[in-house]
């Protein structure tokens with residue numbers, strides 16, 4: 001049964017997130033698949049949230065996730081291999097309020113993205129990011145602090 005649900009989620013997400021034209025509809029789809037998403041978010045085309053463990057992904061309010069980003073919550077394989085015995089982890093991903101993940105990023109299992117933290121396009125995020133900061137690259141590194149005052153003014 002679990003396998004059938006996972007297969008259905010995989011199919012729904014991979015086709016739906018690519019084809020559905022509006023962000024609010026893509027958010028519905030992700031919620032149906034088990035992802036927890038707050039209010040006022042924007043989710044781009046083809047954003048894929050771990051199809052096997054979507055319920056481990058929590059997205060706050062006013063979060064932007066740009067096109068083609070991949071969010072992973074597990075490192076495990078059904079193959080009965082040596083490496084499959086070593087790597088067998090399931091970890092929660094948390095994306096805090098106001099964060100913005102650029103296009104084509106990869107967020108790895110266990111990562112927390114801080115409040116109002118910006119991740120540049122094409123980054124691979126393997127560690128937590130701090131609030132009000134810009135991160136970019138592979139591996140993703142902190143580039144600079146983002147001024148809280150400027151951000152607050154823009155929101156008003």
Ligand SMILES: CC(C)(COP(=O)(O)OP(=O)(O)OC[C@H]1O[C@@H](n2cnc3c(N)ncnc32)[C@H](O)[C@@H]1OP(=O)(O)O)[C@@H](O)C(=O)NCCC(=O)NCCS
Pocket residue numbers: 044065066067101102103104119120121122123134136137143
């Ligand atoms: C991060 C970003 C917003 C630029 O922010 P910024 O504050 O203007 O930063 P800067 O352009 O001054 O760059 C600062 C440094 O970070 C580097 N940098 C910026 N974006 C980067 C990225 N995505 N990957 C790697 N390095 C990056 C710059 O090369 C620069 O390096 P340097 O100091 O060695 O010269 C922009 O590069 C970006 O990634 N935008 C996201 C685009 C996107 O996903 N659009 C979809 C919208 S839904």
